[in-house]
Every structure is written in C-alpha cells, then in structure tokens.
Amino acid sequence: MKIARLSLEQGPRYAVLDEENAQYLVLADDPMFGKFEPTGQRIAEQDARLVAPMLPRSKVVGVAGTYPAPGMSVADRDRPTLDDLLVFLKPNTAVIGPNDPIVLPSWAPQVDHEVELAVVIGRVSKDVPVNRAAEAIFGYTVANDVTARLESLTRAKTFDTACPVGPIIDTSLDPSDVQLVSRVNGEQRRTGRTSELAYSIPELVSYLSTLFTLLPGDIILTGTPAGDGQIEAGQSVEVECEGIGILRNPVVRQD
Structure with a gap:
C-alpha cells in the first residue's frame, strides 16, 4: 500500500494511492493511529499536491557509516561494528516534503545532499529482537539527509529544511535490495543499493531500539551511498528510491 499526505482545502489529509x-x-x-476509512473524495494523481508523508511526533534518527567508503567494494570493506556506526538525531522541524525549498543556512559555506532509504516506525519499540523488528515498521519512504559540512554535528544536521521526506510511504516494500539514486539538475x-548496507534494516531497527525507545512516526535514515553531494542555491535536487519514487526539492540560500 502506498500512502501519501495531500494538501487540500480542508488541510493536509492522508490518502492511499489507487495505482x-x-x-x-x-x-x-x-x-x-486510526482506521483505513476512505472519505469518498478522490484526487487525480496528476493533480495531487503532496506534502511530507510523515511528520514525526518525536524524532528523526540518522545512521552513518553503513555503506562502503568511496572507491571501496562491499567485498573489500571491513564490516563496522554496530557501535562504530555514527548515530545522530534530527528534530521534526527539519522535515519538509516534495517541492519544498531546501534553505541553505547563511552560516554554512558547504552543504551536501544524501539520498537514503527511510524507515517509518509504526509502534512503540524498545529492545526489539532482530527477528521481530519488522513488527515495529509501518513502511518505507525516501529521504534527503541534508548536511552542512561543519565540525559541529548538531549544527550540521538539524537546521530547518534539512530533512526532505517523501513522496509516499510504501507499507509493502521489500527493502533488502532496492536502488538509491540522487541527481542535481538532472545529473x-x-x-547504490540497499543490499550494500553493512547491516540489514531489521538489524538497524533492533540496534537503535536498544539505544532509545522508538515511537510511532519516528523516521530512521539508514545511510547514503558514496558520491558527490554538494548542492548550491539555484539547483534542483532529486533523491529516488526504487519502488517508492522521486523526491524533488529546489535549493535556495538564506539571506
């Protein structure tokens, strides 16, 4: 099932895509949190204005170091331990949706984009074993972990508009081997592919649930493949996940 949030006259509303x-x-x-109860209102896909499919009530959790380093193959890398992975948080105020502008802070000389498979948590989860981690997952979307290149990880990751998410949540996606692609002005x-991840999605969810309680609506960013990430004002950034779709955002700079 593919779920989106639409901007309608009555305000943002969830909707299911009839493909x-x-x-x-x-x-x-x-x-x-409620029932899958249609209102009877139908919006043509081409006319729909999508907003972020999920606004976390609690947090966005990021994980870095999950993909091979630049120039290194999956076979050649040393698998990091879970404790070697970099874990960070983004506030829900960083989340934006399709076509919303990424606003580069005036204090950040370089900002990068990062295409990532994102996991949406569906239930309260703490110390979840790997073999039950799938029960904690509501679905999957694609995210852009926008990051300023600064020594302070907090400043680098948490500014407003630093977490575009969308366009939809797919509740039935098999995340084990899907392609991720990013483009800047079409280039x-x-x-990379999620099969290159050092740890599976259930392993990552299980591990993170040992660090803190995961709540319904929390989003987990699972890491980005290597590549050129720098973005500039005036550009357009696309991040795409096979089976989910393309999330596109223009880039502007704060005055």
Whole structure:
C-alpha cells in the first residue's frame, strides 16, 4: 500500500494511492493511529499536491557509516561494528516534503545532499529482537539527509529544511535490495543499493531500539551511498528510491 499526505482545502489529509486508476483515495484519519476509512473524495494523481508523508511526533534518527567508503567494494570493506556506526538525531522541524525549498543556512559555506532509504516506525519499540523488528515498521519512504559540512554535528544536521521526506510511504516494500539514486539538475551524483548496507534494516531497527525507545512516526535514515553531494542555491535536487519514487526539492540560500 502506498500512502501519501495531500494538501487540500480542508488541510493536509492522508490518502492511499489507487495505482490502477491513478487516483488518491482520501482517508478520514491518520492510518497509523486510526482506521483505513476512505472519505469518498478522490484526487487525480496528476493533480495531487503532496506534502511530507510523515511528520514525526518525536524524532528523526540518522545512521552513518553503513555503506562502503568511496572507491571501496562491499567485498573489500571491513564490516563496522554496530557501535562504530555514527548515530545522530534530527528534530521534526527539519522535515519538509516534495517541492519544498531546501534553505541553505547563511552560516554554512558547504552543504551536501544524501539520498537514503527511510524507515517509518509504526509502534512503540524498545529492545526489539532482530527477528521481530519488522513488527515495529509501518513502511518505507525516501529521504534527503541534508548536511552542512561543519565540525559541529548538531549544527550540521538539524537546521530547518534539512530533512526532505517523501513522496509516499510504501507499507509493502521489500527493502533488502532496492536502488538509491540522487541527481542535481538532472545529473546523477550518488547511486547504490540497499543490499550494500553493512547491516540489514531489521538489524538497524533492533540496534537503535536498544539505544532509545522508538515511537510511532519516528523516521530512521539508514545511510547514503558514496558520491558527490554538494548542492548550491539555484539547483534542483532529486533523491529516488526504487519502488517508492522521486523526491524533488529546489535549493535556495538564506539571506
């Protein structure tokens, strides 16, 4: 099932994509916390204005170091331990949706984009064993972990607009081997497959649940493949995940 949030006259509403008829079926409630109850309102896919499919009530959790370093193959790398992975948090105020501008801070001379498979948590989860981690997952989307190149990780990761997410949440995606691609002004910059991850999605979810409680609506960023990430004002950035779609955002700079 593919779930989106639409900007409608009555405000943002969740909807399910009817792919056969290219329509969104508007829902009466948030499907994570309520029933999958259609209102009867239908919006043509081509006319739909999408916003971020999930605004975390709690946090965005990022993980870095999960993909091979530049120039290194999966076979040649030394698998990092889970404790070697860099874990960080982004506030929900960093989250934006499709076509919203990424605003480069005036104090950041270089800012990079990072295409990542994102996991949306669906239930309260703490110390979840790997073999039950799938029960904690509501679905998957694609995210752009926008990062200023600064020594301070907090400043680098947490500014407003630093976490574009979308365009939809896919609740039935198999995340074990899907392609990730990013483009800047149509030029490919990063590409990789989730099969290159040092740890599977269930392993990452299980590990993170030992560090802190994961709450419904939390988003986990699973890392980015190597490549050129720098972005500038005036450019357009696309991050794409096979099976989910393309998330596109223009780039502007703060005055």
